[in-house]
Every structure is written in structure tokens, then in C-alpha cells.
Amino acid sequence: MFHRVFSSEEVSAQNQVKASVQRKIRQSIADEYPGLEPVLEDLLPKKSPLIVAKCQNHLNLVLVNNVPLFFNIRDGPYMPTLRLLHQYPNIMKKLQVDRGAIRFVLAGANIMCPGLTSPGGVLDDEVGAETPVAIMAEGKQHALAIGFTKMSAKDIRTINKGIGIDNMHYLNDGLWKMERLD
Amino acid sequence: MAEKPQPFQVLYCGVCGLPAEYCEFGPDFEKCKPWLIQNAPDLYPDLVKEAGSKEADKVSDQLSSTSISDAGSSKPKEEVKRLPGGKIKKKEKPEIIIEKMTRNKRKCITTVKGLELFGVKLNDASKKLGKKFATGASVVKGPTEKEQIDVQGDIFYDIVDFITETWPDVPENAIYFIEDGKKVPAV
Ligand SMILES: [Zn+2]
Numbered sequence: 018m019f020h021r022v023f024s025s026e027e028v029s030a031q032n033q034v035k036a037s038v039q040r041k042i043r044q045s046i047a048d049e050y051p052g053l054e055p056v057l058e059d060l061l062p063k064k065s066p067l068i069v070a071k072c073q074n075h076l077n078l079v080l081v082n083n084v085p086l087f088f089n090i091r092d093g094p095y096m097p098t099l100r101l102l103h104q105y106p107n108i109m110k111k112l113q114v115d116r117g118a119i120r121f122v123l124a125g126a127n128i129m130c131p132g133l134t135s136p137g138g139v140l141d142d143e144v145g146a147e148t149p150v151a152i153m154a155e156g157k158q159h160a161l162a163i164g165f166t167k168m169s170a171k172d173i174r175t176i177n178k179g180i181g182i183d184n185m186h187y188l189n190d191g192l193w194k195m196e197r198l199d
Numbered sequence: 200m201a202e203k204p205q206p207f208q209v210l211y212c213g214v215c216g217l218p219a220e221y222c223e224f225g226p227d228f229e230k231c232k233p234w235l236i237q238n239a240p241d242l243y244p245d246l247v248k249e250a251g252s253k254e255a256d257k258v259s260d261q262l263s264s265t266s267i268s269d270a271g272s273s274k275p276k277e278e279v280k281r282l283p284g285g286k287i288k289k290k291e292k293p294e295i296i297i298e299k300m301t302r303n304k305r306k307c308i309t310t311v312k313g314l315e316l317f318g319v320k321l322n323d324a325s326k327k328l329g330k331k332f333a334t335g336a337s338v339v340k341g342p343t344e345k346e347q348i349d350v351q352g353d354i355f356y357d358i359v360d361f362i363t364e365t366w367p368d369v370p371e372n373a374i375y376f377i378e379d380g381k382k383v384p385a386v
Contacts, residue, residue: 055203103218104206119224159209159218188217189225 028078028198031070039067042079046087046095049149052108060086060101070198083197088186096149096163099186099193103159109151112170112182113139116155122162123189128152128182130173144170150182162187210239213378230359233384293317295362295369297385298377299355309354312347314362317369321346324366328354331361359385 034042043061047054061067061081070078070085079087079095087095102109114128115137122128133140137155144150146169152162164182166173173181186192209218212234215225219239222231232246240247293316299309314324321338325348329336336350350358355376363371374385 052204056206103209105204106207107204119221123221123224157218157220159220161221188221189215194216 028070028072031068031080031198033066034069038069042067042069042087042095046079049094050097050108053105056105078192078198080198083199085192085195085198088192090185093165094149096165096185099160099163099188100196102151102163106151106160109149109160109163110141110144111139111151111153111160112141112144112164112166113137113153113155119154119157119161122152122154122184122187125184125187125190127180127184128162128164130168130177130179130181133173133181134177140170140174142170142174146172149185152182152184152187213238213383214376230386233386293373295374296377296382297355297358297374299353309350309352309358310347311350311358311362312345314348314366314369315346317366317373319366319369321348324348325350327365328358328361332357 043057043063046061047057053060061079065081068080068083070080072078075091077089078085079089085098086101087097089095097105097108112128112133114122114132115135117135117137118128118132121132132138139153144166146166148166150164150166151160152164153159154161162184163186165185166182167180168176211217212219212222212225212231214231214234215222215227217225219231219235220242222228222235223243225231232243232250235243236246236250293313295311295313295317297309297311311324311328315321325336325338328348328350332350332352332354334351334354336348338346339349359371359374362369362374371386372384375382376385377383
């Protein structure tokens with residue numbers, strides 16, 4: 018998603034959104050990531066305005082104090098940025114790729130089923146299709162990408178070919194490099 | 200109400216910015232190594248071992264060279280100058296400092312200081328840099344009245360190779376980056 022160098026020039030509009038919309042965004046983030054509930058008020062303080070930056074490819078970034086915290090595509094589910102996920106690693110379900118897949122994921126490739134079903138991979142059978150997930154890696158502690166599943170974990174296991182997870186955001190992509198949007 | 204979880208602090212590499220454990224897959228692992236040995240030895244035990252054996256080599260080299268020249272005084276010592284008042288001033292070692300500065304939004308400038316200390320003509324160097332990285336480069340007066348080269352764009356990761364290839368007189372270990380206000384060796 019963020020393969021290309023992603024810069025503020027590509028942000029076509031950056032707006033403080035209406036209070037009702039802000040409320041909706043907060044609510045959908047709270048629903049999607051119940052684990053964040055205790056810190057949600059710190060992350061998205063009601064008194065600091067939520068800014069939504071509209072970018073190319075129907076991508077929206079949610080910023081607080083110029084820091085991108087969440088993103089979504091069109092009306093899709095909000096996903097945390099990797100920097101945020103690193104701080105709260107347990108808010109998302111995790112799937113793990115084997116070590117061999119790491120460099121492909123970091124080059125922006127989508128995640129192929131075999132990288133998840135091999136001995137180095139780990140699947141959480143509770144993960145359904147079209148779910149935001151943290152992509153972990155064999156032998157590593159921290160997530161290297163945020164993905165959106167194309168099939169359920171069970172299907173990934175049984176079908177075992179093709180793309181299992183779309184790579185939405187990965188270490189060193191444009192969004193990673195954009196620590197702030199001023 | 201659930202207890203408030205503390206944000207987890209990930210160790211990010213001071214060179215490439217990735218979580219330190221991913222440096223081996225990063226843009227330039229070689230450049231991260233010195234930082235990793237200093238700051239994340241547990242993550243890369245092999246690196247530390249490697250560095251350790253290199254150190255040992257150096258020491259044995261030194262030992263053998265001293266035994267040849269017989270006097271222990273041949274060990275290279277940093278020259279000291281006594282300033283009036285008895286203060287000791289270290290002789291300035293020529294070094295090249297590379298710093299990235301972010302100018303409005305995501306545009307940035309990479310500044311290169313100190314090339315002239317290695318007998319490099321700055322005008323010539325600025326032209327070469329501009330050509331190599333297909334960008335604008337110019338010689339400007341820095342804050343300390345010393346001349347420096349400003350190159351538009353982020354050329355942090357390629358510039359060291361370029362400098363050492365273009366001007367072989369410049370030793371790699373004389374090149375430093377300024378990262379978050381800290382000076383770190385480029386290699
Ligand atoms: Zn690194």
C-alpha cells in the first residue's frame with residue numbers, strides 16, 4: 018500500500034473532521050481494538066482534534082498532534098501504524114511468517130500462504146478473512162508489517178497457495194518513514 | 200476498569216531506524232553493525248564475537264609490531280599540544296561529518312563537512328555529488344564560517360561509498376554521521 022515514497026505532497030487534504038465523525042472514528046477504533054480501551058483517551062484525547070489526512074488510493078490517515086496513529090482504506094477497518102503497534106503489541110491478532118519470507122515482506126510483497134504454513138510460520142485459527150493482523154516473523158519479537166487477511170487462517174492452512182494476507186504497511190515503507198506529518 | 204498498559208519501548212536502531220532486530224534485513228546492515236555492537240549486543244551475539252576477534256587481531260598486530268621496533272613507545276599515541284595555561288589540546292583529527300537536515304515537510308538536505316581536510320576541492324566535490332545523485336549540490340558557508348557542501352535529498356546511505364571510492368585518501372573511519380544529535384561512525 019505504501020510502496021511508493023510517501024510524502025506530505027501526496028496528502029491531498031488534511032482536515033480536522035466534524036465532531037460527529039471524530040466520535041465515529043474513535044468508536045470504530047475502540048470496537049476494533051478493545052485492548053486499547055484503557056489507553057484510548059491518552060492516544061486519542063477528546064480535547065485534541067483528530068485530523069484525517071486523505072491520501073492517494075483512498076487511503077486515510079488519522080493523526081493526533083501530527084503523528085499518524087491509524088489508517089484505513091475507504092471505509093475499511095482502522096489499522097494502527099507499526100510504530101503504534103510496537104507500543105501496544107497485543108492489540109491485534111498475530112500471524113507469523115518464516116524467516117525466509119522476511120525480506121519479501123520488507124520489500125512490500127503480499128504474504129503468501131506457504132510462508133505462514135511452513136515450520137517457521139504460525140497461524141492463529143481464530144483469525145477470519147478480511148481481518149487486520151500483525152505480521153510477526155520467526156525469531157523476531159516485533160511486528161514487521163500490518164496485514165489484512167484475504168482468507169481465514171484455516172483456509173490459509175488448507176489451501177496453502179497464493180496470497181494469504183495483503184501487506185498494508187511494513188517496516189521502512191513510506192508510512193513508517195513518516196513519523197510526523199507537519 | 201482494566202489496568203492501563205504501559206507502552207512498550209522497542210529498541211530502534213540508531214542508524215537505520217528499524218527495530219534493531221531487523222537491521223540484518225535493513226537497507227545497510229554493515230552500517231548498523233557498530234551501533235548494534237554498542238547498543239544491542241544480545242541481539243547479535245555473533246557480531247560481538249566477530250568484533251572481539253578483530254580487536255584481538257589488532258592487539259596481536261600491535262604486539263608484533265612493537266616487538267619488531269623494540270620500543271614500546273612506537274605505539275601510536277595521540278599528539279597533544281599544550282596551550283597557554285597548561286591546558287592540553289588534542290590535535291584535531293581530520294574527519295568528515297555528514298548530517299541530514301529536514302527542511303520544510305519531507306524535503307531534506309544532506310550536509311557534508313570536512314572534505315577539504317583531505318585535500319578535496321569543495322567546488323569539484325559539490326559538482327561530483329550533484330552529478331552522482333542527480334540533485335542539487337552547492338558549497339555554502341556553514342554556521343562556524345567553515346565551508347560545507349549541501350546536497351538536496353536524503354543520500355545518507357550511499358554517500359559513504361561514494362566518498363571513499365571517489366577520494367581514496369579519505370579513510371572510511373574518518374566519516375561520521377550525526378544522528379539525533381549524536382555523532383556515530385559511518386562504518
Ligand atoms: Zn539498523
